[in-house]
Amino acid sequence: MKLDPFVLQQATEWASSPVFDVGTRSEVARLLEANDHKALTDRFYRNLELGTGGLRGIMGAGTAYMNVYNIRKATTALALYIKECSPNESLSVAISYDSRNRSDFFAHAAAEVLVHHGIQVLITGEMRPVPLLSFMVRHFGCQAGICITASHNPPAYNGYKVYWKDGAQLTPPHDQNLIDRYESLTDYGALAYTDFEKARQAGSIRIVRSELDEAYFEKMKAYHFFQGDTASTSIVYTSLHGTGIYVVPEALKRAGFTQVHVVQEQATPDGNFPTITSPNPEEPSAWEYALKLAQKERADLAFATDPDSDRIGVLARDADVYIRLNGNQIGALLTDYVLTSLKKKNALSPHGLMITTIVSSDLQKDIATHHGVHWEETLTGFKWIGDRIEAYESGVRLPYREFVCGGEESFGFLAGHFVRDKDAVLSCMLFAQLAAEYRSQGHSVMEALDALYLQHGLYHETLSTFTREGKEGAQQIAYAMTQMRKHPPTELSGVCVKEIRDYLQPHKDLPPSNVLQFVLEDGSKVSLRPSGTEPKIKIYLSAKKAAEHLTTANLRASKKEVELCAQLIEKAFIGSLVFS
Numbered sequence: 001m002k003l004d005p006f007v008l009q010q011a012t013e014w015a016s017s018p019v020f021d022v023g024t025r026s027e028v029a030r031l032l033e034a035n036d037h038k039a040l041t042d043r044f045y046r047n048l049e050l051g052t053g054g055l056r057g058i059m060g061a062g063t064a065y066m067n068v069y070n071i072r073k074a075t076t077a078l079a080l081y082i083k084e085c086s087p088n089e090s091l092s093v094a095i096s097y098d099s100r101n102r103s104d105f106f107a108h109a110a111a112e113v114l115v116h117h118g119i120q121v122l123i124t125g126e127m128r129p130v131p132l133l134s135f136m137v138r139h140f141g142c143q144a145g146i147c148i149t150a151s152h153n154p155p156a157y158n159g160y161k162v163y164w165k166d167g168a169q170l171t172p173p174h175d176q177n178l179i180d181r182y183e184s185l186t187d188y189g190a191l192a193y194t195d196f197e198k199a200r201q202a203g204s205i206r207i208v209r210s211e212l213d214e215a216y217f218e219k220m221k222a223y224h225f226f227q228g229d230t231a232s233t234s235i236v237y238t239s240l241h242g243t244g245i246y247v248v249p250e251a252l253k254r255a256g257f258t259q260v261h262v263v264q265e266q267a268t269p270d271g272n273f274p275t276i277t278s279p280n281p282e283e284p285s286a287w288e289y290a291l292k293l294a295q296k297e298r299a300d301l302a303f304a305t306d307p308d309s310d311r312i313g314v315l316a317r318d319a320d321v322y323i324r325l326n327g328n329q330i331g332a333l334l335t336d337y338v339l340t341s342l343k344k345k346n347a348l349s350p351h352g353l354m355i356t357t358i359v360s361s362d363l364q365k366d367i368a369t370h371h372g373v374h375w376e377e378t379l380t381g382f383k384w385i386g387d388r389i390e391a392y393e394s395g396v397r398l399p400y401r402e403f404v405c406g407g408e409e410s411f412g413f414l415a416g417h418f419v420r421d422k423d424a425v426l427s428c429m430l431f432a433q434l435a436a437e438y439r440s441q442g443h444s445v446m447e448a449l450d451a452l453y454l455q456h457g458l459y460h461e462t463l464s465t466f467t468r469e470g471k472e473g474a475q476q477i478a479y480a481m482t483q484m485r486k487h488p489p490t491e492l493s494g495v496c497v498k499e500i501r502d503y504l505q506p507h508k509d510l511p512p513s514n515v516l517q518f519v520l521e522d523g524s525k526v527s528l529r530p531s532g533t534e535p536k537i538k539i540y541l542s543a544k545k546a547a548e549h550l551t552t553a554n555l556r557a558s559k560k561e562v563e564l565c566a567q568l569i570e571k572a573f574i575g576s577l578v579f580s
Helices: 005-016 022-033 037-044 068-085 103-116 130-139 174-184 196-201 210-223 248-254 284-297 327-344 363-370 382-394 424-440 445-456 470-486 555-575
Strands: 055-058 092-097 120-124 144-148 157-164 205-208 234-238 259-262 301-305 312-318 321-324 352-357 374-378 402-408 412-415 458-467 495-502 516-520 525-530 536-545
Touching: 005 022, 005 037, 022 037, 037 470, 055 068, 068 103, 068 144, 068 157, 068 174, 092 103, 092 130, 103 120, 103 144, 103 157, 103 196, 120 130, 130 144, 130 157, 130 210, 130 424, 196 205, 210 248, 210 424, 234 248, 234 284, 248 259, 248 424, 259 284, 284 301, 284 312, 284 321, 301 424, 312 327, 312 424, 312 445, 327 352, 327 363, 327 402, 327 412, 327 424, 327 445, 352 363, 352 382, 363 374, 363 445, 374 382, 382 402, 382 412, 412 424, 424 445, 445 555, 458 555, 470 516, 470 525, 470 536, 525 555, 536 555
Parallel strands: 092 120, 092 144, 120 205, 234 259, 234 301, 352 374, 352 402
Antiparallel strands: 055 157, 144 157, 301 312, 312 321, 402 412, 458 536, 495 516, 516 525, 525 536
16 A cells, blocks of 8 residues: 555655654654554644644654644644733743653643743643642633643543633634644744743743642632541542642541542552553543552542543442442532532522533433522533633623532532632542541442432433544544434334434534434433544443332332443444444
């Protein structure tokens, strides 16, 4: 098979041009010498996209890969854009990074570009979680923020998230405006920057350390709800080799939790993630070490956070068994706990608002309605929740509503205003209090979840993902979405499809998004969407049994029934998916 001439031209330039460092040139030259057409195509068939979620990709040389040249390109675009938005103003940008390989190097490279353009940089002295970067933007009044992270992706990946001055990830029109400027930059040799150390000595780069943590912990005090016995609650925590180790144990300690057992094998930040195949609390394999320690300590709970500490995973002890909660269950329990706690303090705003996403369980909406709190849905991705919060806070969206809490199925939750992204640090502290309070009443976390089911209805959710790498994979995912639109199922496992929602078409007040949702007659729903940050297509399924059909006596059997129903619907839907 002949190599595409465009790919060959790009690769030849990267292998020979002095614009690129020696290591980069050698890396590409070796592929050319080996005549590795697939590797060369994957690296050079396109430019790495600055999507609405930022940059994310495999690290290495090439226009389509994550490297310092694409970091400089994205940061140049950001510098130009914020200067356009705020001409003649003194501008600053906050930067942080996670534990991934080269994250600190990429963060420094971004800082070097910004200061060259006359923008002050505040950068964390060491790695910090995404929620602290979001808080940092707001706390220091920055125009924008950058976090170098690829969340829970495999070790080969890294990424670049951009935040606006409200502390949330970019949404329209800023995301597309930034993308346009990024795509207009075609000459890597023209991307200027200033040496990091020289800029630091000149005062253009400010290193931020404990003052950030202390300001963040001070804000968390408003969510120290439980004033009872916290010392009796035993907790295991693993940071999965990520940033959470710097702040989660301290957050728990300040809330009164003294029995916190850290998984030492995974406590050291390490971008190779040596003890796990995937640093994602959604994956069962990530829990091996935490489960062993929890069993040894007979802990009430175990928490896991992903490398950038925006996702929380929970194991809850039920008698002698540990149950791994999914993101919808975590979100439902936290939503009920926050709303209940604020009501007890007479601090729940009459304009209160709970926000969730279209692919999440409806249980959070049921809970909000029960508490008299208005709820709304956004597209998938916490940036849309942040955007909705800002719209109400700024007065763009009326009538006024005050965000109280919200979450999405992908293990993300947020309460309050001081952060504008999902926050696993705050979520760990809240969940620990939740468990301690129920413990003081003689109940377990699982009993608390069952009580919610009996009150609002029984839900069972699943998530299936199909990975398709490279150019061919992207084409397969696009084909699957096209075919599903042309030939949608009319029934799944004998249950009729009552409604098809195509979010590419106008839907309420949501912007277009490549999502298909199938609502079944029994209240179940299936959603299909390509990931915006990974080479995957995802199937979200939620099966339901109404509360009027549930009793304490039949709850166990009903769970098995709904689980089987979900499995059959999922199997039928996957069978209708066509990739080629």
